[in-house]
Amino acid sequence: MGKIWRYGDNVDTDVIIPARYLNSTDAKELAAHCMEDIDTEFAKNVQQGDIIVADENFGCGSSREHAPIAIKESGISTVIAKSFARIFFRNAINIGLPIVEHKEIPDDAQAGDELEVDLGNGIVKNLTKNKTYQINPFPPSIQKLIEAGGLVEYTKERVKR
Amino acid sequence: MTRAMTITEKILADHAGLEEVKPGDLITARVDITLANDITGPVAINEFRRIGVNKIFDNERVVFVPDHFTPNKDIKSAQNAKLIREFAKEQGLKNYFEVGRLGIEHTLLPDQGIVCPGDLVIGADSHTCTYGAIGAFSTGVGSTDLACAMASGETWFKVPETIKVIFNGKLNKWVSGKDLILHLIGDIGVDGALYKSLEITGSTIDNLPIDGRFTICNMAIEAGGKNGIIPADAITEEYVKNRCQRPYKFYRSDENAEYCRVIEYNTEDIEPTVAFPHLPENTRPISKVGNIKIDQSVIGSCTNGRLSDIKEAAEIFAGRKVHPDVRLIVLPGTQEIFLESMKLGYVEKIVNAGGVFSTPTCGPCLGGHMGILAEGERAISTTNRNFVGRMGHPKSEVYLSNPAIAAASAILGRIASPDEL
Numbered sequence: 001m002g003k004i005w006r007y008g009d010n011v012d013t014d015v016i017i018p019a020r021y022l023n024s025t026d027a028k029e030l031a032a033h034c035m036e037d038i039d040t041e042f043a044k045n046v047q048q049g050d051i052i053v054a055d056e057n058f059g060c061g062s063s064r065e066h067a068p069i070a071i072k073e074s075g076i077s078t079v080i081a082k083s084f085a086r087i088f089f090r091n092a093i094n095i096g097l098p099i100v101e102h103k104e105i106p107d108d109a110q111a112g113d114e115l116e117v118d119l120g121n122g123i124v125k126n127l128t129k130n131k132t133y134q135i136n137p138f139p140p141s142i143q144k145l146i147e148a149g150g151l152v153e154y155t156k157e158r159v160k161r
Numbered sequence: 162m163t164r165a166m167t168i169t170e171k172i173l174a175d176h177a178g179l180e181e182v183k184p185g186d187l188i189t190a191r192v193d194i195t196l197a198n199d200i201t202g203p204v205a206i207n208e209f210r211r212i213g214v215n216k217i218f219d220n221e222r223v224v225f226v227p228d229h230f231t232p233n234k235d236i237k238s239a240q241n242a243k244l245i246r247e248f249a250k251e252q253g254l255k256n257y258f259e260v261g262r263l264g265i266e267h268t269l270l271p272d273q274g275i276v277c278p279g280d281l282v283i284g285a286d287s288h289t290c291t292y293g294a295i296g297a298f299s300t301g302v303g304s305t306d307l308a309c310a311m312a313s314g315e316t317w318f319k320v321p322e323t324i325k326v327i328f329n330g331k332l333n334k335w336v337s338g339k340d341l342i343l344h345l346i347g348d349i350g351v352d353g354a355l356y357k358s359l360e361i362t363g364s365t366i367d368n369l370p371i372d373g374r375f376t377i378c379n380m381a382i383e384a385g386g387k388n389g390i391i392p393a394d395a396i397t398e399e400y401v402k403n404r405c406q407r408p409y410k411f412y413r414s415d416e417n418a419e420y421c422r423v424i425e426y427n428t429e430d431i432e433p434t435v436a437f438p439h440l441p442e443n444t445r446p447i448s449k450v451g452n453i454k455i456d457q458s459v460i461g462s463c464t465n466g467r468l469s470d471i472k473e474a475a476e477i478f479a480g481r482k483v484h485p486d487v488r489l490i491v492l493p494g495t496q497e498i499f500l501e502s503m504k505l506g507y508v509e510k511i512v513n514a515g516g517v518f519s520t521p522t523c524g525p526c527l528g529g530h531m532g533i534l535a536e537g538e539r540a541i542s543t544t545n546r547n548f549v550g551r552m553g554h555p556k557s558e559v560y561l562s563n564p565a566i567a568a569a570s571a572i573l574g575r576i577a578s579p580d581e582l
Contacts, residue, residue, distance in 0.1 A: 010351055010440060014548040018555075019527040022200045023230060023237035025207070037550040057352035057385060061548060062527070063287040065204055065303035086356050086387055087287060091303035141187045141317065152211050155309040159214050 001127070002049035002077055005035075005042060006111040011054050012061035013088065017070045019062075030066050031073035048075040051117065053109040055081065059088025065095065072097040078117045080105050080124070093142060094151040100124065100135050165415035167323045168390050169358040172298040172412055176281040184322040184421070192222075192310050193280040193297075198266055198523075199227035201285030201304045203241045206248050208308035217252050218314035224256040224275060225249055226266040229523040234530035264495025264521040267291035267379060267463035272495055274404030278393045278411055283310055288463050288545065290386065293361075293378035294371065295401060296393030296411055301382060321387045322421035323358040324349075328365035330428035335447075335579055337473075338373025339465060339543065339563035341365070342380040343434040344426065347444030355385035357421065360414065365428045366391055371400045372467040379464045380545050383441040433578055435541075436561035439549045447566060447578045454486075457540040458571035459552075460564050461492025461519070462526045465543035468498050470564040475507035477568040477579050478514035484574030489516030490532045492524060516571070528553050541570040 015037040017030055024030060035042035052058075052071065058081035059067060068091045071079065079092065080100040092099045098119055105124055109115070113128035124133045137143065148154035163181040166174065174182040176190040197205045202225055209217070217223045225245050230238035249257030256275055263269060267288050270276045276292045282299035283289065285307040292299035302316070310316045328341055346353070359381045366374070374391050381389025391397075393411035401409065432446035460466075460474050471493060483489045491511055493499040499521065502508050508518060525532030526544040534540055534553035539560065542552065547559035560576060569579040 012546075012548045014527070014546070014551050018550050019200075019229075019529055022529075023235060023241065025203050025241070037555040057355060060351060060385065061287065061382075061546060063285055063289075063301040063303055064200060065285075065305060066200075068303075069204075083352065083355060085352070085385060087301050087303060090306055094303060094305040139187065151305050151309050152208055155212050155313055159212065159313050 030070035060085035196284035204304035268494030277409035293390035294374035338376035466494035483515035
């Protein structure tokens with residue numbers, strides 16, 4: 001269960017983690033500046049388990065994996081958006097940041113709402129709005145990556161063969 | 162008989178060892194080239210170490226270009242560059258480029274013949290899609306995807322649907338590849354091609370020089386595209402014939418290939434185009450820009466730092482002066498382009514006008530260094546993104562344009578066409 005941080009369309013990776021901090025690869029340092037250019041309150045107040053909810057094309061722009069790393073390290077448990085930019089989508093899966101693509105959840109979600117995410121059973125509940133949503137599982141090949149523990153673990157097995 | 166396929170589908174099928182593929186198929190494909198820079202490279206190297214193999218898959222095909230924060234802007238970026246340098250030595254990489262010999266990655270790789278037509282390329286940099294200009298399938302990935310491909314020589318893809326974009330007609334005065342791609346993004350939006358391939362064709366493209374083609378494919382990602390691709394032709398052949406040392410292949414889409422959407426433009430309707438803050442889709446024709454004063458003009462980058470871009474700007478600056486309130490910064494794509502610009506007198510024209518040449522670096526484009534904006538400042542820039550804080554302070558603004566507009570604007574102190582000079 002976590003509180004919603006609500007953002008709009010086209011949240012780009014430059015605002016998720018500005019390039020001026022990309023001279024570091026340290027997850028903690030990156031998390032300290034996460035979302036800084038659109039929301040100065042985020043890094044200060046985000047709690048372990050909180051959830052980002054956004055509209056279309058979340059994570060557009062640069063391929064920097066530092067963006068999902070910063071989000072994950074900040075304590076965010078899941079990012080829910082109407083759609084994700086494709087590089088961000090792959091990066092999030094690869095580093096184990098849970099993401100959910102859903103058209104209705106964002107429409108009802110407001111900043112501060114309490115959300116319960118049960119990825120195993122494919123159910124999201126907005127406790128504040130008293131609404132329940134079904135989420136679709138990932139395609140089997142992506143499930144395989146997640147079950148292996150991410151792309152690195154999956155590749156370890158592949159290169160052995 | 163296999164199904165009719167697009168160029169993108171054919172390249173993916175060939176690299177997956179399949180007779181045919183269709184949109185939605187999940188495939189594992191062989192990669193010809195992997196690329197990383199000094200921001201994404203260190204993360205990729207750390208992930209590579211975790212995989213537990215000692216050697217990369219091929220020391221000629223794993224490429225590192227430390228172009229973002231070099232010459233190093235601070236100690237941390239110097240540490241990152243050092244990490245890459247040591248990895249390159251350890252692995253015996255043939256294509257590691259050091260300061261002084263490097264260029265901006267997406268200008269350097271095709272210029273060096275490292276990327277060839279028909280290749281499948283992944284790069285830990287979103288503008289890797291640039292190489293579609295020579296008929297390669299190329300796309301940006303993150304560092305972990307790259308690390309795994311560095312180890313295995315392959316990666317997975319979902320075969321994208323393809324949008325066919327047709328530009329027909331002659332280009333208006335001061336209109337270039339940049340304006341065509343900005344016009345397209347302005348029309349379909351920054352997610353208009355999300356998860357999709359953009360195949361760019363038409364009589365305008367058939368006649369468009371290779372530099373303009375690079376600019377178009379470079380910004381396919383700005384429409385959310387997985388890749389942008391232009392059918393290879395005689396212009397491509399002329400460009401690659403003395404560069405590519407490997408056998409290469411020109412792919413063409415089948416006559417009856419399937420497209421999820423076909424968009425057609427008459428280029429006579431397209432003016433020089435400017436993208437307003439803070440999204441590349443906020444485009445306006447130059448005639449509707451109004452009075453926008455600027456503090457800085459940036460000409461160059463992986464989008465517009467090729468010889469013809471610098472030539473176009475230099476000719477506008479010849480005998481003129483940069484406006485007293487404006488800083489003009491020119492970023493050539495490679496050292497070779499810088500040298501050519503010097504031989505051909507472009508550097509002299511630009512320096513005499515009051516502009517400064519930078520080394521080839523991504524620098525200010527991503528708010529790294531070499532031209533950061535202060536609070537409230539505005540830049541016209543031939544780069545590819547104008548997101549919040551992209552070139553510096555979160556309260557600064559970036560307007561995107563072609564080099565001719567950026568040059569005229571530097572002279573007039575406001576966003577303007579060379580026609581006003």
